[in-house]
Amino acid sequence: MLGFLWTLIEPLLTMIVLTIIFGTLFGRGKNFSVYILCGRLMFSYFSNGTKLALKSIRRNGRMLRKVYVPKYMYPLSSALSAFVTFAISLVVLVGVSLVQHIWPTIHVLEAIVPLLTLFLLVFSLGIFLSVLDVFFRDLEYIWNVVTMLIMYASAIFYYPEKVLVSEYAFLLKYNPLYAVINNFRRTIMYGQSLEFFSTWYPLAVAVVFGVIGMIFFYKKQDEFILYV
Amino acid sequence: MANKTAIEVKNLGVRFRMQKEKTDTLKEFFVKTLKKEIKYNEFWALKDVSFSVEKGTRLGIMGLNGAGKSTLLKTIAGVLKPTEGEVIRKGNVVPLLELGAGFDQQYTGAENIFLYGAMLGYQRSFLKEKYKEIIDFSELGDFINVPVKNYSSGMKSRLGFSIATIVEPEILILDEVLSVGDVKFKRKSEAKIKSMFDKGITVLFVSHSTQQVKNLCDKAIILEHGKLIMNGDSASVCEAYTEMTNK
Numbered sequence: 001m002l003g004f005l006w007t008l009i010e011p012l013l014t015m016i017v018l019t020i021i022f023g024t025l026f027g028r029g030k031n032f033s034v035y036i037l038c039g040r041l042m043f044s045y046f047s048n049g050t051k052l053a054l055k056s057i058r059r060n061g062r063m064l065r066k067v068y069v070p071k072y073m074y075p076l077s078s079a080l081s082a083f084v085t086f087a088i089s090l091v092v093l094v095g096v097s098l099v100q101h102i103w104p105t106i107h108v109l110e111a112i113v114p115l116l117t118l119f120l121l122v123f124s125l126g127i128f129l130s131v132l133d134v135f136f137r138d139l140e141y142i143w144n145v146v147t148m149l150i151m152y153a154s155a156i157f158y159y160p161e162k163v164l165v166s167e168y169a170f171l172l173k174y175n176p177l178y179a180v181i182n183n184f185r186r187t188i189m190y191g192q193s194l195e196f197f198s199t200w201y202p203l204a205v206a207v208v209f210g211v212i213g214m215i216f217f218y219k220k221q222d223e224f225i226l227y228v
Numbered sequence: 229m230a231n232k233t234a235i236e237v238k239n240l241g242v243r244f245r246m247q248k249e250k251t252d253t254l255k256e257f258f259v260k261t262l263k264k265e266i267k268y269n270e271f272w273a274l275k276d277v278s279f280s281v282e283k284g285t286r287l288g289i290m291g292l293n294g295a296g297k298s299t300l301l302k303t304i305a306g307v308l309k310p311t312e313g314e315v316i317r318k319g320n321v322v323p324l325l326e327l328g329a330g331f332d333q334q335y336t337g338a339e340n341i342f343l344y345g346a347m348l349g350y351q352r353s354f355l356k357e358k359y360k361e362i363i364d365f366s367e368l369g370d371f372i373n374v375p376v377k378n379y380s381s382g383m384k385s386r387l388g389f390s391i392a393t394i395v396e397p398e399i400l401i402l403d404e405v406l407s408v409g410d411v412k413f414k415r416k417s418e419a420k421i422k423s424m425f426d427k428g429i430t431v432l433f434v435s436h437s438t439q440q441v442k443n444l445c446d447k448a449i450i451l452e453h454g455k456l457i458m459n460g461d462s463a464s465v466c467e468a469y470t471e472m473t474n475k
Contacts, residue, residue, distance in 0.1 A: 063330040067323060067347055068306035138253035222309040225302075226244065227252075 007089045011041055015096070022157040029159065031100050034189055037093050039156035039181045041086065042114075046122055046177055047147045049082035053126025054133050054143055061228030071221045072214075075130040079123040097188070105191035113194055114184040117202050121176060124210030131213070131220050134227050154178045176202035232318075234399055234430040235281040235304060239313035242274040242299050242454075273299040274454045278313075281447070283398075286431040288441035288462055290469050291451035297434050300451065301401055304432065319398025319430070322348065333377040337368055337387055340376055344391050358394045365420075366390035367413065382410065389417055399430045438466040 018040065019033040029035065056074035063069060097104075133139045153171045155163070160172050160182075172178045179198040186192040246269045251257050260266050274296045281287050291297050302308040304315055305323040330347050331340045341362055345355040355362075363372050366386045376384065402421070425431060425444070435441050441448055441462055448465035450458040450472070458465055 063347055065302075065307060066330060069347055136252060136254040136257060138255060142254065225308060226246070 004088065007085050008092050011037060011044065011089050011092050012096075014040055015092075018157045026158055031102060031189060034093070034097050034100050034102060035159075035185065036157050037096055038185045038188060039154060041089055041093060042118060042181050042184060043151055043154055043156055043177065044089075045082060045086035045118060047151070048085070049079050049122035050125050050129060050147065051140075051143065052078035052082050053122070054129040054140060056126075057130045057134050057224055058228050061224075064228060065225055071224060072127065072217060075127040075217075076123065078130075079119065079126050082122070083119050093188070102189060104188075107187045107191050107193050109187075110194050111184055111187040113199060114180045114187070114202075117183075117199075117206060118177075118180050120206035120210060121180065121202060124206050124213050126213075127217050128209060128213030131217050134220070134224050150175065150177055154181055156181070174201075176205040232283040233280045233316075234283040234285070234318050235432075236316040237280065237304070237313070238278050238316070240274055240277040240300075240303065240310050240315060241272060241312040242296075242303060242308060243270060243272050243311040245270050272311075272454050274303070274310075274451075276313075277451075277454075277456045279449060279456060279459050281430055281432070283318075283430055284428040285447050286425065286433060286445040288445035288448035288465070289432060289434045289451065290436070290438070290441060290448060290465070292473070294453075295451040296454040297451055298403065299454075301403060301432065301434060305401055317399065320349070320395070321399045321401060322392055322395065322397035323401040323403075331376045331384060331388070334375060336375050337366075337372040337379070338363075340387070341391055344388070345394075348392060350395065355394075362387075362390045362394055365394075365416075382413075386413055393417075393420055393424070396424065396427060397429060399432070400424060402431065402433045438470055442466050 015033055015037045018036045019028070022036070023032050053075040056078045057064070057071065060069075060074050064071065129139065129143060153175050154177045155172055160178070163169060163172055179202045183194050183198040186195060186198075251260055251266060257266075277296075277300065289297050289300065299308065301323070303310055304317070305321055306315075306317075307323075330344050332343055335343060338359075341359060342352065342355055346352070363369075366372075366383075366389070368383060368387060371379070371383065376387075379387075400421075431445070433441070433445055445462045448458075448460065448462040448469075449456055450465060450469055452472075458468055
């Protein structure tokens with residue numbers, strides 16, 4: 001029960017802090033707190049899901065040595081269980097949106113697309129990372145750093161406009177997580193429909209990574225037991 | 229029923245390819261790849277092993293440490309993939325190896341019944357049906373609702389044994405002697421195993437004790453350095469094994 005409450009309290013608290021600090025620094029646009037919450041929730045699923053999947057094979061190593069289990073279950077279940085937590089935390093978003101008088105439009109239904117794309121992204125990266133983690137123990141720390149960099153390049157607590165016209169625009173443009181968050185905000189906050197690039201680009205990244213990850217996984221899975 | 233093969237091992241070979249020095253960080257890997265320092269040690273844990281086990285046979289597997297017994301069992305259980313050759317199994321395999329190794333420490337015994345059961349491939353509805361039987365056999369009583377991290381090691385193996393043996397497997401893999409829990413439970417678990425034996429299941433039994441192999445098994449094999457050196461009925465194989473170890 002406490003675990004369930006935490007999934008609601010944690011994003012709410014970070015949202016409040018981020019809204020106060022970055023709202024004061026950069027100026028608070030309309031519905032800044034919902035803006036932050038959208039990005040923040042999606043990012044934490046991305047980061048929790050991939051980190052959980054990354055460690056999944058090694059964490060269950062003892063079991064793998066004993067009985068035959070289909071090994072892809074571990075990264076898949078990590079991505080799924082983090083997704084359930086994420087789905088529950090979306091309750092906060094609904095609450096805050098209503099408090100801020102953002103009423104759902106028909107486009108809210110389209111939010112399913114960025115949500116599923118995000119899941120695919122997490123799974124495809126997760127299955128890839130889980131293989132690497134079996135062989136390289138420092139991957140966990142490297143990935144922590146990488147996710148932090150991705151966080152700063154995802155326009156979670158700032159508006160992307162200034163960056164998008166600068167020479168560093170590619171940092172946001174080619175960041176699949178930013179594209180997903182952008183699409184999600186359009187449907188939830190602005191009552192707009194999906195944007196072409198923000199829909200297809202992250203999906204393509206997820207599919208390509210997923211295919212590579214799965215091939216990699218199937219090629220290497222018989223060796224796991226020797227390393228875990 | 230007689231003369232039906234339960235397990236067939238054909239020209240089985242398992243190769244291990246180990247790095248000479250452990251390279252387990254990306255940093256080391258890149259540095260060593262650039263310096264071309266990664267070298268592999270290859271050795272065959274099993275080579276050209278072929279035998280078949282008829283249904284209902286109790287096969288003793290003997291050999292000195294490092295002869296490849298565990299590798300053979302793991303390959304038959306499907307945990308390890310053979311490098312060459314193949315293993316054909318007919319019927320479900322239940323490995324009784326290191327009982328309770330798959331428990332999640334945070335969960336209670338009751339929750340672990342479902343977790344561990346799922347790992348062994350049992351359906352949830354089946355486990356629900358057998359739930360009471362498992363708890364009764366394990367003699368854990370009220371402790372079943374306590375997280376496994378607070379269990380004694382005896383309690384853990386008792387629970388592991390009770391879950392693993394709840395189905396009647398067609399092929400049972402036993403590694404070393406079962407010494408589970410106290411004297412009373414030991415007797416009980418031995419009786420359970422015996423009753424499984426009597427039902428005519430196929431058993432693979434690893435042991436160093438020729439006495440046990442003679443008592444329990446009707447066929448036996450000896451492995452040495454990954455090769456099968458003898459295959460026959462347990463009495464004569466045990467004799468040869470005693471001679472071999474006395475050399």
